[in-house]
Amino acid sequence: MKLSAFADVCLRTVMVLGAPGVGQLTSREISELVGVPYNHVAKAVVELRTLGLLEVTRGRHGGAQITERGLAYSVGTLLRSLDWREDVVDCTTHDAVGNCPLSAGCRLRSALKSAREAFYASLDSLTVTDICENSPAITLLPFPTVRHNA
Template sequence: MKINAFADVSLRALMVLAAAPEGGLLTTQNVADAVGTPYNHVSKAVAKLRMLGLIDVERGRNGGSRLSAAGRRVTVGQVLRELDTREDAAECIGPAGSCPLINECRLRGALARAREAFYRELDDVVVAELPTSRQMTPVFEAIGLRPGA
């Protein structure tokens, strides 16, 4: 199963924010640099994560983002369900029209069940528990932030 690019960036942003010092704020640019993704993409992900209540944002000169209480509890499965907007796991309906086999197609149902099984498997994985100090220390150092500070 492949997740979409927006979900990927959003999950990585949540992981970086989870690894930030308790109560610390990271700017969107800090997050973009940490995940190696253009600012515009991360900015859209931050806006969506805020809308979902997974992060808190403080505006202003010393502003930034941090995980909310809900963001500290959210699972990978929950995030993917929110961010995967595709109706079909396959391209049953596309710009060129519908698949000629779409009527009473059992493949669509099987793929939908497989996608839900994929998400269900990730329902026990809490995003905030994924990043480790060993993983994140070099990331924060590379972007000029002191880990744990």
């Protein structure tokens, strides 16, 4: 199962903000920490705020901070909400002029949907806190020396 680039950026963002002791960080700071362009992180922050995982303060001393709900959020649920694809495969012909001739009675399509759901289900018991606490990857990040606290 391959995650979308957007889901990856969202996961990186919540992992950084969910790290113990991290207060508010700007989208620019998050961008530098996770090695992703600023505009991608900014879009992720908007989506995560919409989902209720982040609180965002605007202005000079603003930034994003993870919420209690965000820390308790299931990784599987988060990935489901970030996956806007209806199907795992694109059932059109290679030249995109029509549907696959096998799609009428195709069993593969539903099997792949089931496999995707099994993938997400395997992550349902894992919370954002679980992937942040005692994470060697997160402890190696060069967090800004001055953190913005709400």
